[in-house]
Amino acid sequence: MQDFLQGKTIFIAGIASTRSIAYGVAEILNQCGARLILSYPSDKLEKRLNEYAQLWNNSVVLKLDVNDDSQLQNLASHLKQLNINTLDGIVHSIAFAPAESLASDDISLTSRQDFQSTLETSCFSLNALVLALRSILISGSSIVSMTYEGSQKVVPHYNVMGVAKAALESNIRYLASALGRDQIRVNAISAGPIKTLAAAGVPGFRKMLHHAESHAPLHRLTQTREVGQATAFLLSDWASAITGEIIHVDCGLHMISGIEIDSNQQVKNINKKPLT
Ligand code: 0WD
Numbered sequence: 334m335q336d337f338l339q340g341k342t343i344f345i346a347g348i349a350s351t352r353s354i355a356y357g358v359a360e361i362l363n364q365c366g367a368r369l370i371l372s373y374p375s376d377k378l379e380k381r382l383n384e385y386a387q388l389w390n391n392s393v394v395l396k397l398d399v400n401d402d403s404q405l406q407n408l409a410s411h412l413k414q415l416n417i418n419t420l421d422g423i424v425h426s427i428a429f430a431p432a433e434s435l436a437s438d439d440i441s442l443t444s445r446q447d448f449q450s451t452l453e454t455s456c457f458s459l460n461a462l463v464l465a466l467r468s469i470l471i472s473g474s475s476i477v478s479m480t481y482e483g484s485q486k487v488v489p490h491y492n493v494m495g496v497a498k499a500a501l502e503s504n505i506r507y508l509a510s511a512l513g514r515d516q517i518r519v520n521a522i523s524a525g526p527i528k529t530l531a532a533a534g535v536p537g538f539r540k541m542l543h544h545a546e547s548h549a550p551l552h553r554l555t556q557t558r559e560v561g562q563a564t565a566f567l568l569s570d571w572a573s574a575i576t577g578e579i580i581h582v583d584c585g586l587h588m589i590s591g592i593e594i595d596s597n598q599q600v601k602n603i604n605k606k607p608l609t
Contacts, residue, residue, distance in 0.1 A: 339366035347426030355426035357557025363389035372397040399458035405465040422568040425478040429454040455497035472516040509577035518576035525555035525583030550585035
């Protein structure tokens with residue numbers, strides 16, 4: 334059971350540190366026997382990614398900024414030069430929003446440029462990456478991206494990132510429809526809040542963590558390795574009929590209304606004269 338991804342080669346974009354969701358995903362995928370290709374967007378991450386690769390059966394490491402068309406155009410041929418002629422899956426764990434767009438709580442203040450760059454890196458990049466790798470994705474491949482509940486509900490300061498996540502989730506469904514004819518599946522995981530570099534850029538994120546811990550049915554925070562386990566399942570043949578789906582891995586937080594009732598108050602109300 335441990336090696337149920339044996340023989341699969343998975344491309345992972347979005348490891349920035351050991352706290353990254355994609356790091357937890359890579360740990361689990363390696364444990365399940367997958368061969369990993371790790372990408373990093375800028376030279377400053379090269380050394381770190383090479384160190385991580387040593388931990389995971391000497392995974393392949395390469396540079397890829399998903400907003401750089403020339404790098405995308407050369408990606409499949411670059412992989413072929415490394416003797417990687419086919420892929421079984423992609424993990425897209427990437428998002429970016431300029432700090433100013435998260436600073437206030439008024440989305441109308443987000444500039445055209447910031448709006449566009451957020452949508453480009455956080456949503457369009459999935460399609461750009463898929464297109465770049467499509468020629469080597471085999472029938473039965475699986476693609477997994479990462480989203481957050483701020484797509485469905487208003488989360489303070491999440492602003493344009495919430496809009497980008499809503500677009501990403503819709504995009505998952507359209508992409509699943511388009512790639513289904515080639516037996517390629519596309520899904521996303523909606524993770525609970527996790528303390529990572531990207532999350533640290535959202536003002537008030539500590540409050541979000543506290544809220545999640547105290548309100549989630551499991552009364553704890555989601556771990557990156559738990560996102561990894563769900564990702565491993567979606568990448569595996571066990572999920573062969575699942576596509577276009579958004580799966581929550583958030584300790585149940587998404588289904589809680591947020592309405593708080595003081596239990597003493599509740600008793601008081603019950604003792605009032607009954608409604609007739
Ligand atoms: O609470 C959280 N942390 C949640 C995150 C809850 C639910 C979902 N997510 C999502 C994020 O929105 C994102 O889509 O999970 C995904 C991964 O986020 P993360 O693990 O929280 O963040 P982080 O460790 O910062 O990794 C994101 C990485 C970038 O990190 P930095 O910190 O350098 O911005 O995305 C990569 C980069 O490594 N990235 C890019 N990769 C290629 N090309 C690019 C780019 N242009 N831009 C960012």
